[in-house]
Amino acid sequence: MADKKMVEQVTSMDEDFAKWYTDVVKKAELMDYSSVKGCMIFLPAGYALWENIQGLLDKRFKATGVENVYMPLFIPESLLQKEKDHVEGFAPEVAWVTEGGGEKLEERICVRPTSETLFCDLYRNLIHSYRDLPRIYNQWCSVVRWEKTTRPFLRSREFLWQEGHTVHETLEDAEERTKQMLNVYADFLKEDLAIPTIKGKKTEKERFAGAVSTYTIEAMMHDGKALQSGTSHNFGDGFAKAYGIEYTGRDNKQHNAFQTSWGVSTRLIGALIMVHGDNDGLVLPPHIAPVQAVIVPIQQQKEGVLDTCRKTAEESLAGIRVKIDDSERSPGFKFAEQEMRGFPLRIEIGPRDIANGECVVVRRDTHEKETVKLDALKSYIPELLERIQGDMYDRAKKHLDSSIYEAVEYEEFKKILDEKPGFVRAMWCGEQECEDIIKADTTATSRCMPFEGSDPISDKCICCGKPAKHLVIWGKAY
Amino acid sequence: MADKKMVEQVTSMDEDFAKWYTDVVKKAELMDYSSVKGCMIFLPAGYALWENIQGLLDKRFKATGVENVYMPLFIPESLLQKEKDHVEGFAPEVAWVTEGGGEKLEERICVRPTSETLFCDLYRNLIHSYRDLPRIYNQWCSVVRWEKTTRPFLRSREFLWQEGHTVHETLEDAEERTKQMLNVYADFLKEDLAIPTIKGKKTEKERFAGAVSTYTIEAMMHDGKALQSGTSHNFGDGFAKAYGIEYTGRDNKQHNAFQTSWGVSTRLIGALIMVHGDNDGLVLPPHIAPVQAVIVPIQQQKEGVLDTCRKTAEESLAGIRVKIDDSERSPGFKFAEQEMRGFPLRIEIGPRDIANGECVVVRRDTHEKETVKLDALKSYIPELLERIQGDMYDRAKKHLDSSIYEAVEYEEFKKILDEKPGFVRAMWCGEQECEDIIKADTTATSRCMPFEGSDPISDKCICCGKPAKHLVIWGKAY
Numbered sequence: 006m007a008d009k010k011m012v013e014q015v016t017s018m019d020e021d022f023a024k025w026y027t028d029v030v031k032k033a034e035l036m037d038y039s040s041v042k043g044c045m046i047f048l049p050a051g052y053a054l055w056e057n058i059q060g061l062l063d064k065r066f067k068a069t070g071v072e073n074v075y076m077p078l079f080i081p082e083s084l085l086q087k088e089k090d091h092v093e094g095f096a097p098e099v100a101w102v103t104e105g106g107g108e109k110l111e112e113r114i115c116v117r118p119t120s121e122t123l124f125c126d127l128y129r130n131l132i133h134s135y136r137d138l139p140r141i142y143n144q145w146c147s148v149v150r151w152e153k154t155t156r157p158f159l160r161s162r163e164f165l166w167q168e169g170h171t172v173h174e175t176l177e178d179a180e181e182r183t184k185q186m187l188n189v190y191a192d193f194l195k196e197d198l199a200i201p202t203i204k205g206k207k208t209e210k211e212r213f214a215g216a217v218s219t220y221t222i223e224a225m226m227h228d229g230k231a232l233q234s235g236t237s238h239n240f241g242d243g244f245a246k247a248y249g250i251e252y253t254g255r256d257n258k259q260h261n262a263f264q265t266s267w268g269v270s271t272r273l274i275g276a277l278i279m280v281h282g283d284n285d286g287l288v289l290p291p292h293i294a295p296v297q298a299v300i301v302p303i304q305q306q307k308e309g310v311l312d313t314c315r316k317t318a319e320e321s322l323a324g325i326r327v328k329i330d331d332s333e334r335s336p337g338f339k340f341a342e343q344e345m346r347g348f349p350l351r352i353e354i355g356p357r358d359i360a361n362g363e364c365v366v367v368r369r370d371t372h373e374k375e376t377v378k379l380d381a382l383k384s385y386i387p388e389l390l391e392r393i394q395g396d397m398y399d400r401a402k403k404h405l406d407s408s409i410y411e412a413v414e415y416e417e418f419k420k421i422l423d424e425k426p427g428f429v430r431a432m433w434c435g436e437q438e439c440e441d442i443i444k445a446d447t448t449a450t451s452r453c454m455p456f457e458g459s460d461p462i463s464d465k466c467i468c469c470g471k472p473a474k475h476l477v478i479w480g481k482a483y
Numbered sequence: 484m485a486d487k488k489m490v491e492q493v494t495s496m497d498e499d500f501a502k503w504y505t506d507v508v509k510k511a512e513l514m515d516y517s518s519v520k521g522c523m524i525f526l527p528a529g530y531a532l533w534e535n536i537q538g539l540l541d542k543r544f545k546a547t548g549v550e551n552v553y554m555p556l557f558i559p560e561s562l563l564q565k566e567k568d569h570v571e572g573f574a575p576e577v578a579w580v581t582e583g584g585g586e587k588l589e590e591r592i593c594v595r596p597t598s599e600t601l602f603c604d605l606y607r608n609l610i611h612s613y614r615d616l617p618r619i620y621n622q623w624c625s626v627v628r629w630e631k632t633t634r635p636f637l638r639s640r641e642f643l644w645q646e647g648h649t650v651h652e653t654l655e656d657a658e659e660r661t662k663q664m665l666n667v668y669a670d671f672l673k674e675d676l677a678i679p680t681i682k683g684k685k686t687e688k689e690r691f692a693g694a695v696s697t698y699t700i701e702a703m704m705h706d707g708k709a710l711q712s713g714t715s716h717n718f719g720d721g722f723a724k725a726y727g728i729e730y731t732g733r734d735n736k737q738h739n740a741f742q743t744s745w746g747v748s749t750r751l752i753g754a755l756i757m758v759h760g761d762n763d764g765l766v767l768p769p770h771i772a773p774v775q776a777v778i779v780p781i782q783q784q785k786e787g788v789l790d791t792c793r794k795t796a797e798e799s800l801a802g803i804r805v806k807i808d809d810s811e812r813s814p815g816f817k818f819a820e821q822e823m824r825g826f827p828l829r830i831e832i833g834p835r836d837i838a839n840g841e842c843v844v845v846r847r848d849t850h851e852k853e854t855v856k857l858d859a860l861k862s863y864i865p866e867l868l869e870r871i872q873g874d875m876y877d878r879a880k881k882h883l884d885s886s887i888y889e890a891v892e893y894e895e896f897k898k899i900l901d902e903k904p905g906f907v908r909a910m911w912c913g914e915q916e917c918e919d920i921i922k923a924d925t926t927a928t929s930r931c932m933p934f935e936g937s938d939p940i941s942d943k944c945i946c947c948g949k950p951a952k953h954l955v956i957w958g959k960a961y
Contacts, residue, residue, distance in 0.1 A: 040562055040604050041592065044555035049620070052551050073530050077522035078556075078594070078625060078641050084518055097585055102594065104579040105640075106629030114519065116556070116580065116594070126518050142527070147556060147624075151584030162583075163556050 015345075017284055022228040029278060030157045033287045033345050043155045043162035047271075050346060051158075053295035054274050055165060059145060061197050061292065062167070062269070065189050066143055071169060074142045076123045079114040084122050088247040091121060094214020098150045100162075116149040121215065121240075121266055124170035125248035132262060134253045135174050141182070143169040158275035159232075159483050166270035172250065172262045176241060179263035183239040186267040187220045190235035198273065199290040199397040200224050200280050201405050202234055203428075203478060205453030210437045213266075217241035223452045223478065225405045226279035229426020231452050231480040234276055237267035275483070280401050281370075287347025288370050290397050291390040296348045297326045298386065301339045303355025305331055313359050313379075317352070321382040325390070344369060349393050350386070370397055409478070413463040418479075422447040428480040430458070432473035434466035442468055449479045493823075495762055500706040507756060508635045511765045511823050521633045521640035525749075528824060529636075531773035532752050533643060537623060539675050539770070540645070540747070543667050544621055549647060552620045554601045557592040562600050566725040569599060572692020576628045578640075594627040599693065599718075599744055602648035603726035610740060612731045613652050619660070621647040636753035637710075637961050644748035650728065650740045654719060657741035661717040664745040665698045668713035676751065677768040677875040678702050678758050679883050680712055681906075681956060683931030688915045691744075695719035701930045701956065703883045704757035707904020709930050709958040712754055715745035753961070758879050759848075765825025766848050768875050769868040774826045775804045776864065779817045781833025783809055791837050791857075795830070799860040803868070822847060827871050828864070832857075848875055887956070891941040896957075900925040906958040908936075910951035912944035920946055927957045 015032055018025040030036050035051030047055065063073075079102065086092045099115040117123070124142065131137060145167045155161045169186060173179045187204060194200040202222035212219040216238035224234045242261035245251070250262045281288040291297050300318055302310045311331060318327045328348075330339045336353070343351045353365040364382070367374045370393055377385055408427030412418035421429050433439060433451065440451055454475045466473050493510055496503040508514050513529030525533065541551075557580065564570045577593040595601070602620065609615060623645045633639045647664060651657045665682060672678040680700035690697040694716035702712045720739035722728070728740045759766040769775050780792045789809060796805045806826075808817045814831070821829045831843040842860070845852045848871055855863055886905030890896035899907050911917060911929065918929050932953045944951050 037605060037608065039555050039601065040559060041555040041557045041601075044557060046555065046601075046605055047553035049550035049552055052553050055553075056551065072527035073534065074527055075525035075530050075533075075625075075643065077517050077519040077524065078627065079519045079522060081518060099583070100580045101582040102578045103581045104591075105577070106631065107575050113582075123517065123519075123524075127515060127524055130515065147553075149556065153584065165553065 015284065015286065018227065018282070025282075025284070026279060027157065029282055029286055029345075033347065035274070035278075035287075036157050043152060045155075045157055045161050047165075050295070051274060054277065054289075054293060055271055057293045057295065058198075058273055059167075062189075062193055063145075065193055066169070069141075069185060069189065071141050071143045073144060075144050075146065076117075076120050076127070078117055078146075080117055080120075080122055082113045082115065084126060085115060087122065087125075088215050088244055091215035091244075095119065095150075098152065100149050100151055117146075118148055118150045119266075119268075120144065120146075120148075120168055121170065121244060122248070124266075125244050125250060125264075128172045128262065128264075129248050129250045132172060132250060132252050135255050138252060138262065139171060139173045139178060139182070141169070141171045143167055158271055158278070164271050166268050168266060168268045171265045172245075173264070174252070174254070174260075174262070176239075176263050179239050179241070179265050183218070183220060183237045183265045183267070186265070187222065187235070187237040190237070190267075190269055191222050194222065194224065194234060194273075194276075195398065197290070197292040198277055199292075199394055199401060200234070200276055201398065201402040203405075203453065203455050204457070205455035205478065207236075207453055208433075208437075208440060208451045208477070210440050211451060213238045215240060215243060217243065221453050223480075224276050224280060225408060225428065225480075226276070226483070227282070227404070228279070229408050229428075229481075231428065231482040232272065232276050232279070233452070233482065234273060235267070235269040238265060240264040240266065281397060282347070285341075286345035288397070289347035289349060291349045291394045294347065294349050295326065296328045296346070297390055298322060298328075298350040298352055299339070299343045299348050300327060300329045300352045300354060301336055301343070302329070302331055303336055303353055303358070307356045309359060310354065310356060314354050317354065317364070317379065317382065321379065322386060325386055349390060352382075368393060411462055412467060413465075415467055418467050419447055422449050422479070422481070428452065428478050430462065430476060430478055431467035432461060432463045432465060433475050433477040434469055434471045435474040436466075436469070436471075439466055439468035443479065447479075447481075449481050452478045452480050452482065454478075493762065493764065496705065496760070503760075503762070504757060505635065507760055507764055507823075511825065513752070513756075513765075514635050521630060523633075523635055523639050525643075528773070529752060532755065532767075532771060533749055535771045535773065536751055537645075540667075540671055541623075543671055544647070547619070547663060547667065549619050549621045551622060553622050553624065554595075554598050554605070556595055556624075558595055558598075558600055560591045560593065562604060563593060565600065565603075566693050566722055569693035569722075573597065573628075576630065578627050578629055595624075596626055596628045597744075597746075598622070598624075598626075598646055599648065599722060600726070602744075603722050603728060603742075606650045606728045606740065606742075607726055610650060610728060610730050613733055616730060616740065617649060617651045617656060617660070619647070619649045621645055634961075636749050636756070642749050644746050646746045647744060649743045650723075651742070652730070652732070652738075652740070654717075654741050657717050657719070657743050661696070661698060661715045661743045661745070664743070665700065665713070665715040668715070668745075668747055669700050672700065672702065672712060672751075672754075673876065675768065675770040676755055677770075677872055677879060678712070678754055679876065679880040681883075681931060681933050682935070683933040683956065685714075685931055686911075686915075686918060686929045686955070688918050689929060691716045693718060693721060695721065699931050701958075702754050702758060703886060703906065703958075704754070704961070705760070705882070706757070707886050707906075707958075709906065709960040710750065710754050710757070711930070711960065712751060713745070713747040716743060718742040718744065759875060760825070763819075764823035766875070767825035767827060769827045769872045772825065772827050773804065774806045774824070775868055776800060776806075776828040776830055777817070777821045777826050778805060778807045778830045778832060779814055779821070780807070780809055781814055781831055781836070785834045787837060788832065788834060792832050795832065795842070795857060795860065799857065800864060803864055827868060830860075846871060889940055890945060891943075893945055896945050897925055900927050900957070900959070906930065906956050908940065908954060908956055909945035910939060910941045910943060911953050911955040912947055912949045913952040914944075914947070914949075917944055917946035921957065925957075925959075927959050930956045930958050930960065932956075
């Protein structure tokens with residue numbers, strides 16, 4: 006029924022998931038490629054998603070005492086180099102500014118790949134006493150990492166993110182904040198993005214450069230691959246030692262401060278697309294959708310149709326993000342567009358509906374269609390949007406739960422990873438060598454050591470057979 | 484009465500306005516200097532001002548149909564060079580990235596000083612027909628200009644701003660949007676920042692690199708100097724020609740598109756400080772203040788004091804941005820801090836006040852103190868905040884109006900600029916040579932050819948005596 010012009014070029018997701026993904030981001034006009042190699046353009050429909058993510062997440066941050074700041078874009082080479090592990094982790098992928106104002110610079114400065122070093126430099130100046138602690142700062146900004154292969158929203162040389170950087174009196178305080186922010190992320194993904202995640206700890210190999218421990222939330226995409234969706238790091242006092250962040254404690258002695266950092270990025274837009282999307286395009290959870298309901302007038306030239314649409318938008322749907330599509334295009338085209346853009350509801354209003362005091366309401370997620378009395382919309386639509394939000398989470402959760410396997414033998418482990426999309430739970434000895442072998446054999450990596458369901462399922466490492474130390478969730482990842 | 488610890492280091496503004504300014508930005512903890520030469524750190528109190536500016540302005544933008552996007556941080560040298568005037572204007576002050584991912588780049592890329600070139604590149608791809616027009620895009624981001632001398636918020640190598648970039652069918656449409664956005668800025672400064680401005684057109688010398696006309700809003704700081712507070716540019720079809728932005732018109736023929744750009748930056752924070760501040764620190768207009776009222780408990784250890792403060796905040800002041808300062812410091816210290824940070828109102832509540840069902844309300848702008856019944860706060864405070872907002876604008880307007888002079892003879896013109904802080908209205912022949920002479924003689928520059936009050940006051944140029952073409956407002960500027 007829907008005019009397929011807008012969607013005819015979308016590859017089926019079952020045929021070629023990667024191509025489906027790039028088709029959808031282009032056809033839904035979320036992004037465009039730029040003349041700047043490896044960098045992408047966020048078009049209005051894509052940037053609006055980021056604005057909504059920012060708005061909802063920022064509110065959650067501030068409720069926990071976070072204050073926003075803005076640090077310089079540049080980091081002098083000497084400052085970057087103070088923490089050994091950190092510089093080793095990032096130096097290979099930074100971009101260097103070597104000329105400015107028509108002159109060669111005395112010292113190279115890099116475009117920030119992340120801002121730990123700048124925050125350390127600030128904290129060293131701000132913090133003198135335990136009374137100056139804690140500091141719970143965050144910034145929303147863009148960062149640059151010189152990636153070789155790039156993909157819209159998932160990997161690009163510049164991306165948008167937030168990075169929280171905190172400093173505390175004790176290791177325990179730092180650990181508490183690290184976990185608190187991981188929970189903020191997990192709750193946000195669950196409640197607003199309708200994306201279930203697995204919370205856990207990263208192995209040493211996958212840990213952030215310079216961290217004592219890195220916690221992660223791992224989401225599963227429609228194709229069974231993992232997307233690391235948010236990380237939270239406890240730095241202990243490693244950075245404080247390297248950068249000299251000391252304070253006079255309650256005991257009147259000098260101590261190193263303890264730090265954390267945590268971030269999510271525009272990768273979350275990639276997650277939204279790959280968790281909820283279908284062969285008609287995007288499917289957006291109502292909480293995050295820039296438009297929650299599109300009203301499509303039928304036979305809009307007929308008297309009273311547009312008036313009723315407007316009245317419905319203003320009166321019955323006040324408080325809902327609603328758009329009336331009164332453009333000159335055919336209803337079929339408008340239907341296809343609503344589907345491609347993933348707006349949760351379509352409301353069709355034509356002369357016959359008006360005569361009956363009704364309208365047709367179509368859900369984007371299930372394509373379900375129902376007739377609703379116009380005077381019932383006011384209470385029905387907000388309730389329906391919440392139901393859609395919940396249903397989308399439930400479907401994603403069911404997909405995640407039904408795509409996690411267990412293995413105790415290596416052959417079985419490899420077979421599952423080869424044949425079935427999803428994650429595998431298996432025991433691990435704790436040695437990086439086994440992670441490397443598994444990656445070489447299967448392309449899967451250790452996603453995390455989960456907080457929940459971590460009871461041993463065998464006493465041997467899935468790879469080398471030596472005594473197992475941890476249960477690990479393995480998966481192929483974006 | 485107030486504990487002066489926090490303010491004792493503030494230089495008097497009448498003694499040394501520049502030093503007063505840097506004292507205030509530091510003592511009010513708006514910013515900090517960084518290890519990155521010429522770049523500043525926005526601390527929470529400073530960044531909160533920018534967040535409020537963004538929030539209020541973005542709403543005004545969207546009401547006129549603006550859509551937000553995000554463009555890459557980098558511009559390849561070849562793309563920057565396509566529009567001759569533009570590259571000449573910006574090339575001397577850009578920062579160049581020459582190495583990335585461990586390799587020397589084949590082509591230098593600059594960190595954006597402004598993004599006209601990137602938007603042109605995008606629009607060339609997006610626009611084919613008149614049906615694709617107009618596009619009204621904006622982005623909030625940071626830009627880099629390699630300044631030699633810097634000053635907090637006013638001039639730094641990196642600053643935060645928004646840049647709107649639009650594309651239209653006709654020159655008239657572009658002109659209308661250029662003026663519309665100038666009015667959005669002027670209204671925002673007037674209604675939310677309580678800052679009066681003079682709207683006008685820039686002379687060719689002061690025009691944006693590549694523009695056909697540049698409009699400006701000029702504000703006057705407390706010391707009589709001008710701060711260019713927002714600009715809006717009509718590009719005609721110059722960029723479209725250079726970048727090949729063509730569309731098929733209603734006449735079925737190919738046409739060049741017409742463009743505009745417009746921006747305001749974190750300079751506005753500098754304007755807020757220098758228009759409203761006094762010798763006790765910042766004075767913030769209520770609409771933009773992160774905290775609108777601070778409740779200071781008196782004898783807070785006494786039973787019922789903190790409870791009454793909390794109840795007042797939650798019930799009587801719901802809807803107001805309120806903070807209870809229940810820290811361990813003395814009331815005097817808290818008073819001085821409220822003054823330094825510029826929060827519009829202080830509400831003192833102690834045991835005696837509670838017994839009388841009262842509190843003491845102190846205005847930051849006038850230091851006026853009054854006793855108000857606790858049960859009257861709910862209706863009184865919102866009204867008082869609006870009154871303060873209006874009074875602050877009125878005072879700034881009076882200062883502006885009373886600091887504009889007129890001159891018809893050059894000696895008189897120079898004398899005024901030498902002796903009196905403020906602007907001078909004088910006639911001009913239209914030749915850049917006279918602007919250069921005036922600048923050399925007085926350090927003043929042409930601020931704008933005002934839209935209002937532009938009737939000739941003489942028929943001779945103030946400088947060369949040749950026939951006058953325009954009335955110009957001259958002033959020394961930041």
